Amino acid sequence: MSIKAMHWAWNHRLQPSAKVLLLALADIADDQGFCWPSNRTLAEKCCTSERTVQRMLKQFEDRGLITIERRFTEAGRQTSNGYRLALGRTPDNLSPSTASCRGEGDNADTPGVTQLCHPRGVIAVSPLEPPHNHHKEPPLQPQGTTNRKSLEISPSVKAAEKSAIEQLLTEIPGTHAQELLDELAYALENRRIHGSAVAWFAGLVRRAKAGLFSPVGAHVIDARRRTQTAVKDQHPKAEHPSDTDTAQHYLAGLQKIVSKRAGHGGLR
Structure with missing residues (x-):
């Protein structure tokens, strides 16, 4: 690339x-x-x-x-x-008309x-799902802008693709957005994506909006994250001592040395 x-x-x-x-x-x-x-x-x-x-x-x-x-x-x-x-050409930032970019099968609502x-009559499924899985869920409804700061995106996502993936989640509720991101993380970890992660994720989002998304590996990523969080809560990191505490500890040690030598006839 x-x-x-x-x-x-x-x-x-x-x-x-x-x-x-x-x-x-x-x-x-x-x-x-x-x-x-x-x-x-x-x-x-x-x-x-x-x-x-x-x-x-x-x-x-x-x-x-x-x-x-x-x-x-x-x-x-x-x-x-x-x-x-x-x-070498500078982008002209002129968006073409909706009709000129509308793909086959698009409609005025999208x-x-x-x-x-796919050929007519063929049900579109995620690359991770078996062809016989036709599980249908209620379509996701827009609920405003997703709080991106609270979402965890796989470190395997390239920096150049992260902003595009975040943009695709603009109208996805936070809980469902994290589930889609976990599905993406699972696919990347298991090398199920051969090509652009953005294009793959765009298809996943479209399926989720249509109520056709059925998670395959998202629960694996979610369970691992919950386990890591529980471990951190049980074993919090020790706080680093302040500079003042360090200095006081050092001076107390020197004072003990001085007192010990004074008890043996003074400093030499």
């Missing part, structure tokens, strides 16, 4: 689905901003369809965000395209946010 490319991608104001795709390109680009993923790979990383990926890539090219390089094998057969990010795109 190129830090320069990720920083460049973050600075562009785009609709959510387009932003995730641009971040996916930056996540696999080299220091010169070049990468050559297939449309299928990008669709899987962004939880969308290949057709939506193709449309948004064309929009990126029209806006000058990327240059598409058609690549061919020695036999003349076309292979996956190469994409060069315009890292502008620009592409739903998990």
